[in-house]
Amino acid sequence: RKEVEQDPGPFNVPEGATVAFNCTYSNSASQSFFWYRQDCRKEPKLLMSVYSSGNEDGRFTAQLNRASQYISLLIRDSKLSDSATYLCVVRELNTGFQKLVFGTGTRLLVSP
Amino acid sequence: DTGVSQDPRHKITKRGQNVTFRCDPISEHNRLYWYRQTLGQGPEFLTYFQNEAQLEKSRLLSDRFSAERPKGSFSTLEIQRTEQGDSAMYLCASSNLGTGDNSPLHFGNGTRLTVT
Numbered sequence: 001r002k003e004v005e006q007d008p009g010p011f012n013v014p015e016g017a018t019v020a021f022n023c024t025y026s027n028s029a030s031q032s033f034f035w036y037r038q039d040c041r042k043e044p045k046l047l048m049s050v051y052s053s054g055n056e057d058g059r060f061t062a063q064l065n066r067a068s069q070y071i072s073l074l075i076r077d078s079k080l081s082d083s084a085t086y087l088c089v090v091r092e093l094n095t096g097f098q099k100l101v102f103g104t105g106t107r108l109l110v111s112p
Numbered sequence: 113d114t115g116v117s118q119d120p121r122h123k124i125t126k127r128g129q130n131v132t133f134r135c136d137p138i139s140e141h142n143r144l145y146w147y148r149q150t151l152g153q154g155p156e157f158l159t160y161f162q163n164e165a166q167l168e169k170s171r172l173l174s175d176r177f178s179a180e181r182p183k184g185s186f187s188t189l190e191i192q193r194t195e196q197g198d199s200a201m202y203l204c205a206s207s208n209l210g211t212g213d214n215s216p217l218h219f220g221n222g223t224r225l226t227v228t
Contacts, residue, residue, distance in 0.1 A: 004154075008152070043221055046216040099157050099160070100157070102147075103154050105154050
């Protein structure tokens, strides 16, 4: 079983749609959670951290369910520029070293 | 530009040759990471430095791979006797220990390696 699992997609949505991505992680000792965005042939960039209480940044809302080991990202009012791969990322504590583990990513395509 | 820089951007080499990549992290960042990414996959952790000390190495890092960060600033990743399976994007990232456990990773543009 992969440490961080995501549906690879692609998710094809029209502009203005609301789309949700899910992610599950296997290590119950995971400490921190993030969503990164990666454009085609570019490096990953931090989109937002994910907090237990849920957090929002403009059109983006992230949720964490520690009991179910589940993370979600909701994008409202999708824009063409939202087309990218969204990587679910978990920080694991491993004998004093904290490693970021990436999922395979979910690809989003927003069309006019 | 004060971001993470990697050199070269692209490298094409023949199987069996040695290659070396360089990463210059953001200057005040004391943590440095190497990741590898293949098509359709997320980045996979390779190794981690805190200042000049290499504190963690993935089992993915075979004996043909070696990384250094001699003065706690730039880092190099060397692959000896390259194999076609080494073809990937090699990403370097840095972060600042001083800003806490949730400090984000800042990635460089990556070095794309093609082994023919």
